[in-house]
Amino acid sequence: MVVPPVMTPLVATLVGVPAVDVSPLNCAGPNACEIVGIYTSIFWIAMAVLVVVGGLIVYAALRFRRRDDKEPAQVHGNPRLEILWTAIPVVIVGFLFIRTALRIDYVRNGPPPQQTIQVSGIQWAWQFKYPNGRTSTTKLTIPVGQVVRLQVTSKDVLHSFWVPRLGGQIYAKPGFPNSGWIEASQPGQYFGQCNELCGLGHWFMYLEVDAVSEADYQAFLSGAPPPGAGPPPAEKANGVTPATNVGETDDLKFVPTSATVKVGDVVQWTNDGTSIHSVTFDNQQVPSLDTQNGGEKYELKFLKAGTYHYVCTFHVAAGMQGTITVTGG
Template structure:
């Protein structure tokens, strides 16, 4: 075969492979069947039972249909013998499905309380769905967005609600989904058997950027969890800013309903205070890429957030709720 023709023929396939490469590289394990905690594993156990019973029914019923179609197919014009009933057979094919359905009902019902309520929790975390990110509030009042940090091997109760529309909290490898309804609080629980990173997604269509409402659960050791709650910076890192309140601001940034920071770029000097003001009706926040600068809580209409910068540098930040809308900004801090 002509090598040139072979290469030309392979180009479409190579293009497809090249296009899929980034997708494959970015793929993460979110299979519910690969459970990583007792809640999810209990759900998988019930599912597996139902699946294999369904497979047996499929094979038996399908096999009988194929057998009947082949064995009793029409061979000539003679009328076959007519059967008007078989009481024993009818009792069997009524009783067997009834027993199967009864078993599945009991198998599911007996596990529902465990899957929903679980063992006594070691702690409770408040979860709020807001277009289009998740907000987490920990027992000591600390908050985080999009990433939930939990201690591995501990039962964590989740109190889930929504600030705007219907959402659904779901981390497939750790448990079932929990609906987030405005004005109502649902509860559920998760536990990660081993430290690791687990991924989830809002599982209820909630608007234009629903696709971007992902979440991440970091299961860490107890020591790491306590360090997270305390807000300790990574070793060797010093704070570049501190939260203040009521100080005169050298620069102000508006958070608008156009899902933009205005101005997008601002400048200040070391020791200056920069103030963010939510001038719209949507919920916003300010989260810095550099962990040395503290971020804000959720900001409703009229809320303000102030940072006093203590080190020069260029600091990028975003609104976590509208990351998909590229709501980002930059502060450049020069020496005092």
């Protein structure tokens, strides 16, 4: 069963998979921590008001619960009391307004960015384009301790980019660029979710932010294989006659879903529809295609026997996946 990593502990327990920490209160970056600070101020002031008002209501209910026939003293006004209960809310609201206004620009715009990454929401996955032109889908890699500016838009419907532990929501609107920023104080993996209902696959439109060292980030941008990795089991092969063609349809299927080829054969994927697809392999040594528009083709030459599973990251929720079995060699 395919299960997104972003879920509550209760749901995770019910389906039998580990949950991840997505609580915004457990902030892991200066943007998110600033939001938590503002929220905490509002929360404790609200709790104080609740205790005072609730206490007075309980006191009045207990103190005057018994009635008699005597007419109580009639009070037609108390200027001091009226000034007091007007001044207290004014002071509270004024404090919260100033507290928020002084930090709203920081939360929105942040310090000068050290990286700028383009983010596109597409039903139902996130695509990222880095400064050197490299792209990735679903997983965003950033250098730890650096301010990353996110230029966010959508290619279809309204989405909302949100990684709760790193910052606030950034709306992704079709044809309308929006921006925000994140920074991870510690290396690690941080998870998020599209926070705007965007169709049947909305529940699976999660994302992962991988905060790594500067050296690892530069290695990621260059596309260098991980240390100790052997020869890749496949390579790109443009303009070579394919042994097998796999079609990608607007019904959100790979046709055929499984194919068998020999070592040295070329497999071609063709987007026969108008929807955006991808060809993303579980084996990270196999070159993947992050985005494939209608009519585009993608070829791979397989160099090593084995079974290679792949998915369309935009339509995983619809079960769009396939398998290539390579024999011989």
